[in-house]
Amino acid sequence: MTHDHRHDHDHDEEMSLRVAALERLLIEKELVDPAALDELIDTYEHRVGPRNGAQVVAKAWTDPEYMAWLLRDATAAIASLGYAGRQGEHMVALENTPAVHNMVVCTLCSCYPWPVLGLPPVWYKSAPYRSRSVADPRGVLKELGVELSGDVEVRVWDSTAELRYLVIPRRPPGTERWSEEQLAKIVTRDAMIGVARLQLERAK
Amino acid sequence: MNGGQDLGGVHGFGPVLREGDEPVFHSPWERRAFALTLALGMLGRWNIDMSRDYRENRDPVDYLSSTYYELWLKGLERLAADRGLISEQELRSGRGLSSRDPAIKPPDAARVRELLVSSRGAKVNEPVAARFAPDQRVRVKNRHPATHTRMPRYCRGKTGAIAIDHGVYVFPDTHALGLGPKPQHCYSVRFTALELWGEPRRDAVYVDLWDDYLEKE
Numbered sequence: 001m002t003h004d005h006r007h008d009h010d011h012d013e014e015m016s017l018r019v020a021a022l023e024r025l026l027i028e029k030e031l032v033d034p035a036a037l038d039e040l041i042d043t044y045e046h047r048v049g050p051r052n053g054a055q056v057v058a059k060a061w062t063d064p065e066y067m068a069w070l071l072r073d074a075t076a077a078i079a080s081l082g083y084a085g086r087q088g089e090h091m092v093a094l095e096n097t098p099a100v101h102n103m104v105v106c107t108l109c110s111c112y113p114w115p116v117l118g119l120p121p122v123w124y125k126s127a128p129y130r131s132r133s134v135a136d137p138r139g140v141l142k143e144l145g146v147e148l149s150g151d152v153e154v155r156v157w158d159s160t161a162e163l164r165y166l167v168i169p170r171r172p173p174g175t176e177r178w179s180e181e182q183l184a185k186i187v188t189r190d191a192m193i194g195v196a197r198l199q200l201e202r203a204k
Numbered sequence: 205m206n207g208g209q210d211l212g213g214v215h216g217f218g219p220v221l222r223e224g225d226e227p228v229f230h231s232p233w234e235r236r237a238f239a240l241t242l243a244l245g246m247l248g249r250w251n252i253d254m255s256r257d258y259r260e261n262r263d264p265v266d267y268l269s270s271t272y273y274e275l276w277l278k279g280l281e282r283l284a285a286d287r288g289l290i291s292e293q294e295l296r297s298g299r300g301l302s303s304r305d306p307a308i309k310p311p312d313a314a315r316v317r318e319l320l321v322s323s324r325g326a327k328v329n330e331p332v333a334a335r336f337a338p339d340q341r342v343r344v345k346n347r348h349p350a351t352h353t354r355m356p357r358y359c360r361g362k363t364g365a366i367a368i369d370h371g372v373y374v375f376p377d378t379h380a381l382g383l384g385p386k387p388q389h390c391y392s393v394r395f396t397a398l399e400l401w402g403e404p405r406r407d408a409v410y411v412d413l414w415d416d417y418l419e420k421e
């Protein structure tokens with residue numbers, strides 16, 4: 001789990017050869033369809049990502065009934081916007097409030113809600129985040145720029161099963177008249193993991 | 205297994221480093237390793253718990269010094285050979301020496317798209333009774349299976365409270381070994397920072413745990 005943030009040329013070359021050898025073999029044996037591989041890559045590199053989750057959050061902020069549904073049955077509420085399937089089969093939405101701050105980790109691997117956030121970033125999968133977020137969440141949050149007062153309860157959700165968690169960040173003050181579309185633009189991936197707070201400057 | 209993957213509470217890894225404008229994949233080979241893993245998984249010769257087992261079941265030094273998709277690739281090579289999709293000799297030589305089982309039908313691009321969206325996950329529609337109720341105090345068993353488990357070390361022997369009953373799910377410990385889904389309730393269990401780490405902070409960790417991991421306090 002090291003080196004992910006560095007780029008060691010020899011390692012890259014060794015891995016390239018090793019993957020290419022396996023891919024050639026699997027194609028030769030007709031165990032994979034090359035067009036299916038392209039489809040998988042295109043889906044997760046270009047079509048599925050945190051813009052989906054941002055739509056969910058923006059709708060929840062502007063539609064109290066939808067928010068209630070999302071908190072009661074996140075899988076169905078999220079699927080109603082067209083986001084469903086692999087690694088998002090069993091969703092739970094966690095609402096941040098002035099009293100409670102939620103953040104999500106997977107200490108055992110890299111479980112992450114793909115349909116709403118896409119594939120996880122390297123830091124989320126890294127040993128520092130996986131080891132420290134459960135034991136020292138405030139330290140991790142502070143390092144990532146989120147300082148919480150002692151009276152806010154931090155809840156860390158360790159995704160050890162097949163439940164996938166989406167944090168509903170707090171809606172920034174000053175956005176009361178904003179449309180759902182405007183709001184979706186300010187919701188970031190890191191806020192939906194629970195390691196960032198939303199700031200208004202981003203949207204203007 | 206008490207392996208390199210079980211990282212909660214381990215010290216010494218340093219700060220969390222975030223990368224600005226991070227790409228989805230950092231090298232072309234990562235794309236291929238990712239896609240091959242999903243595509244071969246769709247042949248149905250193994251399940252997600254076996255995939256996780258194959259990535260983590262190795263010398264912790266190897267686990268911790270491999271990059272993320274390197275672990276995926278290493279797990280995939282072993283799974284493909286152990287589950288009979290390719291032979292050891294084919295894996296070593298990189299050349300196909302026999303034709304595939306004609307019963308195997310690799311999904312095409314359209315089928316892949318359907319499979320991604322229609323994935324049903326691990327919830328089981330069976331009326332299995334819950335052993336615990338919301339708010340009930342429970343203790344995580346002090347057990348150390350040498351095989352795949354999703355019970356992190358940092359919560360073993362600790363006492364928490366059932367926060368959410370998620371319903372009936374496949375049990376990874378048996379599923380990873382090919383011993384069946386053993387359906388049972390899975391809960392989010394709330395542990396205080398005081399219980400887990402001896403620190404009187406106003407914080408809690410919620411861990412998803414199955415009935416078989418838990419006992420009455």
